[in-house]
Amino acid sequence: xxxxxxxxxxxxRVPVYGCFCRACRLAREQPERGRxxxxxxxxxxxxxxxxxxxxxxxxxxxxxxxLGAILLTHFHMDxxxxxxxxxxxxxxxxxxxxxxxxxGCDDLYKHPGILDFRPxxxxxxxxxxxxxxxxxxxxxxRLSHGYLIAAAHRSLAYLTDTVGLPVDTLDYLxxxxxxxxxxxxxxxxxxxAPRNHNDLNQALYLAAAIAAPLCxxxxxxxxxxxxxxxxxELPAGVSVARDGLSIDL
Amino acid sequence: xxxxxxxxxxxxRVPVYGCFCRACRLAREQPERGRxxxxxxxxxxxxxxxxxxxxxxxxxxxxxxxLGAILLTHFHMDxxxxxxxxxxxxxxxxxxxxxxxxxGCDDLYKHPGILDFRPxxxxxxxxxxxxxxxxxxxxxxRLSHGYLIAAAHRSLAYLTDTVGLPVDTLDYLxxxxxxxxxxxxxxxxxxxAPRNHNDLNQALYLAAAIAAPLCxxxxxxxxxxxxxxxxxELPAGVSVARDGLSIDL
Ligand SMILES: [Mn+2]
Ligand SMILES: [Mn+2]
Ligand SMILES: [Mn+2]
Ligand SMILES: [Mn+2]
Ligand SMILES: [Zn+2]
Ligand SMILES: [Zn+2]
Numbered sequence: 001x002x003x004x005x006x007x008x009x010x011x012x013r014v015p016v017y018g019c020f021c022r023a024c025r026l027a028r029e030q031p032e033r034g035r036x037x038x039x040x041x042x043x044x045x046x047x048x049x050x051x052x053x054x055x056x057x058x059x060x061x062x063x064x065x066x067l068g069a070i071l072l073t074h075f076h077m078d079x080x081x082x083x084x085x086x087x088x089x090x091x092x093x094x095x096x097x098x099x100x101x102x103x104g105c106d107d108l109y110k111h112p113g114i115l116d117f118r119p120x121x122x123x124x125x126x127x128x129x130x131x132x133x134x135x136x137x138x139x140x141x142r143l144s145h146g147y148l149i150a151a152a153h154r155s156l157a158y159l160t161d162t163v164g165l166p167v168d169t170l171d172y173l174x175x176x177x178x179x180x181x182x183x184x185x186x187x188x189x190x191x192x193a194p195r196n197h198n199d200l201n202q203a204l205y206l207a208a209a210i211a212a213p214l215c216x217x218x219x220x221x222x223x224x225x226x227x228x229x230x231x232x233e234l235p236a237g238v239s240v241a242r243d244g245l246s247i248d249l
Numbered sequence: 250x251x252x253x254x255x256x257x258x259x260x261x262r263v264p265v266y267g268c269f270c271r272a273c274r275l276a277r278e279q280p281e282r283g284r285x286x287x288x289x290x291x292x293x294x295x296x297x298x299x300x301x302x303x304x305x306x307x308x309x310x311x312x313x314x315x316l317g318a319i320l321l322t323h324f325h326m327d328x329x330x331x332x333x334x335x336x337x338x339x340x341x342x343x344x345x346x347x348x349x350x351x352x353g354c355d356d357l358y359k360h361p362g363i364l365d366f367r368p369x370x371x372x373x374x375x376x377x378x379x380x381x382x383x384x385x386x387x388x389x390x391r392l393s394h395g396y397l398i399a400a401a402h403r404s405l406a407y408l409t410d411t412v413g414l415p416v417d418t419l420d421y422l423x424x425x426x427x428x429x430x431x432x433x434x435x436x437x438x439x440x441x442a443p444r445n446h447n448d449l450n451q452a453l454y455l456a457a458a459i460a461a462p463l464c465x466x467x468x469x470x471x472x473x474x475x476x477x478x479x480x481x482e483l484p485a486g487v488s489v490a491r492d493g494l495s496i497d498l
Contacts, residue, residue, distance in 0.1 A: 017338030018313035018363070056305035056330070064267035077333050077355055081305070084326045089266030106326055106355045114267070 001044040001131075001151045003180070005245045006055055009035025010186050010197070010221040011078035023225035036243055037078045038160055038219045040182070044151040047129035051147070051158055053096075058082035065092050068129045070115075072098035073160060074144035075105040087113030097126070099135070099143045120145060123172065136169045138162035141196045148176055154249040157212070160184035160219045163196050165206055173210045179249055181210050182241065185217035188227035200224065207238050216241040250293040250380075250400040252429070254494045255304055258284025259435050259446070259470040260327035272474035285492055286327045287409055287468045289431070293400040296378035300396070300407055302345075307331035314341050317378045319364075321347035322409060323393035324354040336362030346375070348384070348392045369394060372421065385418045387411035390445045397425055403498040406461070409433035409468045412445050414455060422459045428498055430459050431490065434466035437476035449473065456487050465490040 007013075014035040015024035027033040037054025048062075050070045054077070055061070073079055075098065086094065087108070093116045100119035103109075109117065120126065122145070125134040130151045138144040139162050146159035146169065157178040159165070165173075173181070185203035187194050197219065198206065207215035218241040228240065256262075263284040264273035276282040286303025297311075299319045303326070304310070322328055324347065335343065336357070342365045349368035352358075358366065369375065369384040371394065376382075379400045387393040388411050395408035395418065406427040408414070414422075422430070434452035436443050446468065447455065456464035467490040477489065 012337035013334070017308040017335065018340040019338075059266040081330065081333060084330060085262070086266060088261040089268075091267040 001042060001149075001154050001156070001249045003156060003182075003247045003249065004041040004043070005216075005218070005241050005243055006039040006041055007036035008218045008220055008241045008243050008245075009038060010219050011037075011076070012221060013037065014220070014222045014225055016222050019222060021222060021226050022229055023222045026229075027222075027225070032242065032244060033225070034243060035220055035225075037081065039079070040158065042131065042149060042151075044130040047131070049128060049131055049133075049149070052079040053082040053086070054078045054080065055082050056085065059085050059089070064089060067094055069095040069097060071128075071133065071147060072096060073138070073146065073158070074099060074140060074142045075101050075103065075108075076142055076161065077105060079161075080105045080108065083108060083115060087111065087115045089114045097128075097133070099145045101143045123168075136172060137166050138169070139164050139166060148173070148178060154179050156180040156182065156249060157210070158182045161197060163194060163198055164202060170206070170209060178210075178212050179214070180247065181207065181212040181215040182218055183207060183215055184219045186219050186221050186224065188224045200227070204235060204238065208235070213237060214239075214247075216245075216247070250291060250398075250403050250405075250498045252405060252431075252496045252498065253290040253292070254467065254490050254492055255288040255290055256285035257467045257469055257490045257492050257494075258287060259468050260286075260325070261470060262286065263469070263471045263474055265471050268471060270471060270475050271478055272471045275478075276471075276474070281491065281493060282474070283492060284469055284474075286330065288328070289407065291380065291398060291400075293379040296380070298377060298380055298382075298398070301328040302331040302335070303327045303329065304331050305334065308334050308338070313338060316343055318344040318346060320377075320382065320396060321345060322387070322395065322407070323348060323389060323391045324350050324352065324357075325391055325410065326354060328410075329354045329357070332357060332364060336360065336364045338363045346377075346382070348394045350392045372417075385421060386415050387418070388413050388415060397422070397427060403428050405429040405431065405498060406459070407431045410446060412443060412447055413451060419455070419458060427459075427461050428463070429496065430456065430461040430464040431467055432456060432464055433468045435468050435470050435473065437473045449476070453484060453487065457484070462486060463488075465494075465496070
């Protein structure tokens with residue numbers, strides 16, 4: 001199973017338009033430091049599962065019929081924007097699995113086009129090609145699911161957007177012992193408790209609690225990138241995802 | 250005053266994802282035949298007015314502070330998608346004039362960021378830098394305005410998305426006699442009356458009724474592009490806009 005990070009940024013992305021902080025300036029000089037809409041691609045035995053659809057180049061990136069399914073964590077615009085182009089395609093329909101959000105986003109449910117929305121229930125497992133996918137409730141301003149995804153005796157947990165984790169999700173992950181955890185870590189350490197997203201302290205606490213062999217931090221904002229320029233150290237087994245990073249599990 | 254067409258396609262754009270009709274195949278071979286989200290840029294004396302914001306490369310295309318204002322015809326996603334990136338910028342706010350749509354699109358009103366939404370009233374004129382802008386009601390599935398825009402003794406009418414025109418808008422345009430009309434022409438000639446967008450017959454009827462020296466057809470879908478491959482003739486004074494076309498008025 002291979003995981004390719006298509007985007008590791010928060011909704012503002014890096015560089016932030018009109019921002020000239022060190023992180024944003026660096027990202028303009030070195031594009032590989034840029035961060036697009038938080039999303040990833042899972043591939044196994046030629047089957048491809050897109051995790052979130054916030055990038056706006058999905059039609060250009062994925063030939064028609066090359067995506068087995070799309071798995072959405074939630075319906076915030078930075079995770080679904082690319083669907084507004086993809087839906088107008090012709091030919092084979094694309095299954096889009098997502099939390100049972102009654103609204104969806106703008107008119108996606110009203111005009112799904114070739115998208116075939118299928119709601120998921122927490123802790124219910126589903127087979128998608130070679131993948132077994134289990135939805136895990138998260139804590140966010142919109143109904144959000146993380147996912148435990150297993151294939152070929154390996155598994156990863158994709159946990160964004162969230163601030164902390166519900167107890168039963170954390171219990172489940174501690175029992176399942178995924179090989180890799182990809183975790184929302186949007187903000188640098190902050191005094192008051194952040195809303196909707198983990199700051200670095202919370203993310204490191206959760207990483208230690210799940211205790212997977214590797215934890216990759218994603219959904220990173222420009223403030224955290226700047227913080228890391230001065231404080232690059234991270235505990236063993238924890239590192240920062242970046243756009244274009246590929247992990248073979 | 251200069252008008253640059255940034256996009257001349259309908260919501261599906263050309264080529265349509267997964268479509269292999271002649272028009273879509275041609276557009277893949279010759280990118281200049283492609284059609285992006287229907288939008289345009291008006292420039293006069295260094296002042297720049299963006300007409301609709303459906304392209305998703307606005308942050309890359311327009312340096313911070315280089316847009317005087319944005320003028321929206323309506324809040325359909327193919328006319329506002331780029332705002333979901335632009336809003337998260339830092340620094341100078343950007344005025345966004347639009348019809349007084351109570352919903353807006355998704356959470357744009359709730360989280361406007363640096364965007365400053367200002368509602369417009371029909372037939373009320375407004376000064377924006379060197380431009381005088383008058384809102385003209387259109388006929389569409391969402392509250393939509395076309396605009397008569399005058400500067401340096403020249404004027405153009407930008408009329409999309411619409412099917413037909415309200416009588417008082419047509420009267421107003423016949424009295425104002427714009428030098429250029431840019432008109433929604435989405436579909437090839439069709440037997441039954443199209444909904445929400447002009448077909449070629451309606452667009453040509455309206456072009457003749459307004460009788461401007463030049464009428465450019467925009468918001469074109471792949472079916473109409475294919476129709477034009479076999480029926481390229483158009484009346485004098487009417488031609489087809491394309492992405493990248495520049496008109497100096
Ligand atoms: Mn997000
Ligand atoms: Mn979110
Ligand atoms: Mn449109
Ligand atoms: Mn429309
Ligand atoms: Zn910055
Ligand atoms: Zn086509």
